[in-house]
């Protein structure tokens with residue numbers, strides 16, 4: 716007689732549990748809070764109006780995140796500056812990979828507006844995207860707000876090419892960045908986060924002091940040629956961005 720209500724209530728309970736599982740998977744409050752003094756190194760790619768994806772963040776959302784970062788009292792520094800002075804209080808490094816032209820047209824005005832520094836890893840011959848021009852690069856570099864680092868010439872996966880190609884791709888990108896900015900290139904990002912120990916040595920030979928990966932961790936700097944970063948999905952909301960900054964992990 717009371718079978719129907721029982722089915723309804725167990726369905727309701729199952730629904731509640733599913734909702735809870737979904738919530739805990741998407742909002743990782745349960746993860747431990749990282750020490751606020753440890754560096755936060757964020758990874759972005761494209762910043763332009765349109766769809767929010769893993770690669771693109773719309774400018775309004777990027778601006779909202781800069782405001783959120785300001786409230787957290789982080790100290791925005793370039794990657795090299797973090798290497799020079801690891802004792803800086805609550806360091807924050809904003810990075811952009813590949814060298815999208817919209818880093819100049821959409822991100823740079825906002826970075827200037829709020830006084831945030833950033834590091835852009837440039838693949839000078841990357842295909843399929845609208846690239847930064849030499850003038851864009853020189854202007855941003857001269858501003859003192861933006862540092863440029865290498866990212867291979869053609870955005871190649873270093874682990875899939877022979878050593879001579881890997882070395883050439885690394886060295887040429889570093890030389891190109893140095894000549895475009897008229898300053899030394901000290902930093903590098905592994906394309907796709909892919910590398911082998913020998914590639915670390917190639918970077919060292921080419922004068923690179925710091926290199927970043929795509930491993931999501933908040934931790935002390937450690938080995939300067941494999942520094943983890945926190946990728947920011949373009950669709951991350953305020954709460955998820957807060958979780959990225961405090962826990963290092965999130966799901967969108």
Ligand SMILES: [Zn+2]
Nearest residue numbers: 812813906907
């Ligand atoms: Zn890349």
